[in-house]
Amino acid sequence: MTENPRRRDLEQLQQRVSNRIDDLKEALDGPRTIMEDGDAWTGSRADIFGEDLGYRRTDLQGAATTLSDDIDSAVQAEPETLPEDE
């Protein structure tokens, strides 16, 4: 048996994503806090933006989780080793 290079590459990708995924999930937290504090922009137009921002933040967090899961699945689907003759 020998090490599966694709598995190794996928694990490296998994690690890179893992390192950054929290930043992605939190990317819209800063803008949302600013809008919630009401120190930057208030009014009906700001309310619409703030609401939209909330939906996008939820979508972003969902997408980040999905992406992470998809890469985990890709890693799991790949055997760690290959027969010598492959």
Add this chain to the structure above:
Amino acid sequence: MTYSSVSVEGLEDLVSKMQTAMMTIDSFTGQLGYSSIKNDMDDLGVTSEAMRTLRLIQDWIHDDELPSLRRRLNLARGLQQKSPNATMLTLDEALVDAMSSEEAEQRGRELAEAFNELGGVNEGFGDLMEDFEELAYDPDAMAGFYAELGPELAAMFAGTLGYPGNNAGDDSQRYLELMSIGLGTALMDETRPGDWYDMNEFFQETDNPVAAWGRLALLQYGDFSDSQFFVQMTVERTALDAFTQDDWADPYSNISAQNLYPHEHHMNVDLPANIAEMAFLTLGKHPEASRQALSGYEDFPLSSFVDRVYEAADYPHDRYELADAFGLAIESGVGAEGDPPRTEHTEEEAAFAFEFINASAGHDEVPYQIKDSLGRIGASYVHEMVAGSYVDDGELPGDRNSSMTDAPNDFPEGVGLEPSFYLSPEITYQFLGSFQDELYLSEPYDNAMGLLLSEQLDAAIQADQAGEGDGNRTQQVMELFGGASQLHYLARREYAADFDAQEEQRRAGVAQFYSSGMAIIPVPGAGHYLYWGFQVVANDKLSDWVSGGPGMEDQVVSENANAEAMRWYMTVQAMIENGVGEDAVPNAPAGLFEDGELKPMDEIFADEQLRQDFYDWVNENPELNGPSDDAQSGWNDGAHGVDTYIGATR
């Protein structure tokens, strides 16, 4: 109509965080062409539906929200100029919808083309300025306008508006102000177009006085608070580089010595004609630029500027107004704005003030036109003036130099004074002396001394009463102020144009002020009376100092009190007001207190029996008598130390 409430700072933060969010998402999607997780996934043949969602969110930020947020921020910056102190601004959302940043920039460019076609302040200029006024607070539009117009024409239009006989006539001032506001607005646009950087030609020297004057005029009225580098570079290259040269006084070869027009009184704008004067006036409005420009020349330090300006104001140059404008530049750089001038400073302001005060104090002859600025600088650095007046026992002139960091030996720390630096007594004496010609020149300083003395005395009495430290803070504070007051008095005596007349004015002021029953606590604008009240030095009755005049017969204080008694009364009153000896108050002789308050000085000194009762009562109560006597000793010790020291120098 839809209105929003916005803050510039908040929107700046929001825009910044939205940009960061977009870049974070892009590090996954790679839509902007940088390496990304998506590239890595493609290489490995991995797919995820999530990428589609991420791209949609990125597009929403990049295409939909950031442009309108940036536009909203830019419009808010324009509005902030009209309401500089407002934290939240009201913004009409229709303005955000009316034009995108690109459309606003295009409108600015079209207007600049119309200026260009007109070729000068000619017939029709007024109509163009009406259009300009509509856009003057729109950073996108103004960045487009100035980028398109270019530096040469911008300066020439401004210069022409200053020139007598131009077609704008009485509107010249208003148009010039608008063009300056517009330039300040343009600099607020963070996403200025690429050709904007042609405007950096302002950072190159010019030998054309109209262009030089025009550049500096464009910096007079707008808000350049976040564009100090632009101001600094323009002022240096346009005028100060030339002013530092050996031919500085030659109008034929040196641009800084030239004027826009030979007869300033004919000019139809409220600005001087001289280029160097315009440069200093500009720095007077821009503190950071002032410090950087006036202390940034390696071979021409701030002291050289002082030497040159003082020389220019003297015979045979007689450029008095240059000293006036230079004084404003220094006031700005040291942070002496406000009424009363601000007394807390940044390290940069204090370092600049230290350099200037030492340089100016080295001159025996100081131009009269800068003396009002010197008085305000003294007022702004009143903590440092008091500290600089401190003389250690046994200290002789020359024993120490001014220092940014080192306190004199045995300097009383922790008594409330917070100097940013320590001047030598000689420098303090000479600097104070340089604005004593007339009483009004020193009034800001005298006011600041009154306020500081009152504040420090109250704090010291309270600290002593609370049992803090050694319990002698009041005495130490009085020693510091006794020294400072005496040094000031001696400087006034040496440098006043007419010392006797000044003394008469001061004493009459003190006598009138306290005769009218005014309290010890200084009221705004009258702090100098308190200071003068403490400062009076002769032991004669105040009436002996005042030669008479209308209303003098009503001045009961002047008729009945002497200086020592007055200072003693004021100290005791400050103690009582701060709760010292409060147990003794119920047993005070009848008539000394009214509604729990010690009667004013004029009433006590007008009645010999009451005055005697007051004196006896204080002496019978050790908690009042001891500290007040110690305070008097402190004051006298401080004054005596200075007398000895200054005597040794003369």
